[in-house]
Amino acid sequence: MNDEANNIKRQIAITRRDELGHPPLHLDNNSRLCLKCNRAINDEINIIEADPACLRLNVLTQSASQTCVCNAQEDIGRLTIHCRVNVFIEVNIYIPDNVRSCEHHLDENGMFHNRLLPGLRFINRPYLIKGLQLQLFLQHLRNVSANKVKGIDDKNLTEDEFKCIAPVSKQQFEELFTYCDPVYYNGKLRQIKRKDLLMFLCKMRQGLSDDFLKIIFDYHSRQTVSSVVACVRTSLLERFVPTNIGLQSITRENFIEQHVTEFANELYNPRPAEPKVIAVIDSTYAYVHKSKSFRVLRQSYCFHKNRHLLKPTLIVAPDGFILMICGPYFSDAGNNDTNIIREEFERDANTLREWFQNQDIVLVDRGYRDAVPLLQHLGIDHRMPAFLQRGHRQLSTEDGNESRIITKNRWVVEARNGHLKSVFKFLGQTMNLQHAQNLSGFYRIAGAILNRYHPLINMQDVNAEFARQMLQRSTVPNAIQARVEVDNLRLRNGQWRQLYGEDVPDFPLLDLGYLKDLTMGIYQINLAPSYIQDKLIRENDEELQLDEHINEPGFLRIRLFSRFRNVVKHQIFIAYTANEMENIDNNADNNPISGYYCTCQSGARSLGTCAHVASVLWYLGFARHRQLILIKANSK
Structure with missing residues (x-):
């Protein structure tokens, strides 16, 4: 009874035992049918196949009882017709009306959890659905088709799919919908539906045209979409916006x-x-x-x-x-x-x-x-x-x-x-004049959604102590600038040549933590890879250059071109503690970079560095040792 050839007989036998109220029986390779039952089941199969109303269906299979997912004996109940119809629609498996399941495998609507549907077992066999059962099943199929929501249905979307459409999660959408009160539009009281709110959020999130929204949300006309957008905007401005943005909030x-x-x-x-x-x-x-x-x-x-x-x-x-x-x-x-x-x-x-x-x-x-x-x-x-x-x-x-x-x-x-233009693409595109007159409302709704449902900006590793350190460092003079001005190094002629990967071998190794502390932030460090890579792959007249005339250990002069104007060249002076080649670790008690100065507009500051200084430090002390960028080798 437990082999593949007897699947049909096994399912009929399980159904008969269940109808007679017999307890479930565990089937193994030694399970057998008596001759009388075997003859009766064969006759039943022949009758079914001979019946003109016989269908070949993918019918759910059970191993020992009429429970289809597990063999539980307690707290089980018959599956609803809605659940059986849903399984038939989703995975093309017919579930007989006497099949039961425990509540653990059903959701709050009495449906199987979606993750269970691919694991349901079935056998394609002749099956006869009796007249009343067939009528009931077909009626519910018709109801499902008639009640099916055309266009996008928020209840059938996953969380990731929902966030592609709207700037909020499904749970946040439920709360936002509670703020959608009825509004008067063209002299009539207009109710806001879930589809209306979702369409409005989709327009804000993706910046889609009213004609396109009419198609995917199944509205009658573009004018209907425009009126729905106006109603939802007015409704959100009444309670949601004053609660979450503005001086009154x-x-x-x-x-x-x-x-x-x-x-x-x-x-x-x-x-x-x-x-x-x-x-x-x-x-x-x-x-x-x-x-x-x-x-x-x-x-x-x-x-x-x-x-x-x-x-x-x-x-x-x-x-x-x-x-x-x-x-x-x-x-x-x-x-x-x-x-x-x-x-x-x-x-x-x-x-x-x-x-x-x-x-x-x-x-x-x-x-x-x-x-x-x-x-x-x-x-x-x-x-x-x-x-x-x-x-x-x-x-x-x-x-x-x-x-x-x-x-x-x-x-x-x-x-x-x-964030306003990346989260709400509608605000980042060129806006039609019909919406421009309501731009204030759109912006305030977007701002209220950011305030309520999106995280605040949290700068890492900044606190009151870090602020005091910044204030203290802002009072420190730039000693390298003073030396450059006293010795007139800025105007001194230099012997410039391209900076190669193996130059300045005694420059200390730096880690990203030290660079971030030195620059007082991450903006310059994030800019450095693109800045240096751009200079290294340009033509020779815009490359990163080193002054060979300065032959002083622990002091170098570098020239690079501005990324904004080709005719502007910046000179960078860096004082550092020479690093022995065998010592690859920074000494925590020493400051490997003792000073820096750049001739750009903000290069004289001692609080942090400009992007030019940060890029050179990142390249010489970090990137070239890790092959993070394309490095030109000396061809000599």
Whole structure:
């Protein structure tokens, strides 16, 4: 009975025992049928095959009882018709109506878990479905077809598939849907469906056109899609957005406690024991198509970008929390960064001026220089990168260090601007004018989703102690710059030749941890591979060059070309502790790099390094020993 040839007989025998209420019987190679039962089963098979209504189906097989997955005897029940129909649709296996299963293998809807379906065993054999059973089975097949959701159904998507469509997870989608209240549209109360919200999120996430969304979400027309987008946008703006972004979403005290990091408080606040609001302000660009209105055409054209665009402005906490999104504003000369921030404080005087109080701190870029008097009048302390003094080509060491302190945390607003356009591709593409008039709503919805469902920006290995170290190092003068200026090394003629992989053999070995500590961050280190590789594979007139005239151990002079302008050359001076060839490990008690100086605009600073110095240090002390880049060997 337990061999492959008797599969059909075995299944009929198991069914008969179950109908008679007999206990399950374990089958092995010694199991046999009595002659009477064998004759009766053969007769039944012949009758089934002779019946015109007989079908050949993939019928579920069982080993000892009518439980199809395990041989449990307790807490089992018959499978529902919905489960049996679902299995037939998914894997083409018919399950008889008397088959049972324990609850462990079923989900909350009484269906088999999807991972179990490929493991179901079956045998293709003649099978007769009785009239009433066949009618019931066909009726449920029809119901499944009639109730099948056309287009994309969020319930049938995996977690990874869902995140490709929407900027939230399935669980977050369920919570977001609770904020979708009915809204009035064209004089009628419109209910927001799950499909409507998913379509809106898909448009934000992938930036798809309304015509394409009409097809994949099975809407009647493009106009229907446009109206659904408007309804969902209006609904989310009513409750979800005010709860998660804007001055009304968080109190000043909670903002300081939750989003002003100890690093930023120690670095920018002159009295760290009295925490203040610290925020970063910057504008971003939203590109739009040309308008038929000449006025809009003029005001939306940006001479700096040579494109038509609008400018939303973000106010962001040191950890990336978006406090508010202002605008958008036109991009003509009358709407520069200074005028935008002045407009916000004047238009929202009763809210913004009350929220920002005396001695609060804002980090801005150089475009806000004309807004300094307004900030000073409001009692707000501003931090802005230094400007080049007239007649100078390089920032002083003090100005360079101060600028580095500001940029150490100001980049979070740039990162959030990037997140808005990478997570929500709709905001990163050139926007149709029909959506441009609602750009403020789209940006605030995107910002609210980032605040609630996406992680904050966490800078690794930065804390109050690291901030104190930065402040202390910012007071250290650049001794190498002083030597270069005293000895006039910058203007001294050099014997330049290409820098080869085997040059400067006594240069100390450096690890990435030391380089990151020296540069006070990872940006310059991440830039170094592309920078050095670009120089090494260029033609001879733009290669990395070494001055052979300087024959002083522990001191070198290198020249390289700017990555922005071909005519600009930068000179790099590095003082180091010569390393013995047999000593491959850095001595933790010594500082292998004792100083550096570059002739670029920010190369005089002693707090961190410019990208040129970091690239040379990365190449000589790390990369060339690990074959991380293509290295030219000396052909001599």
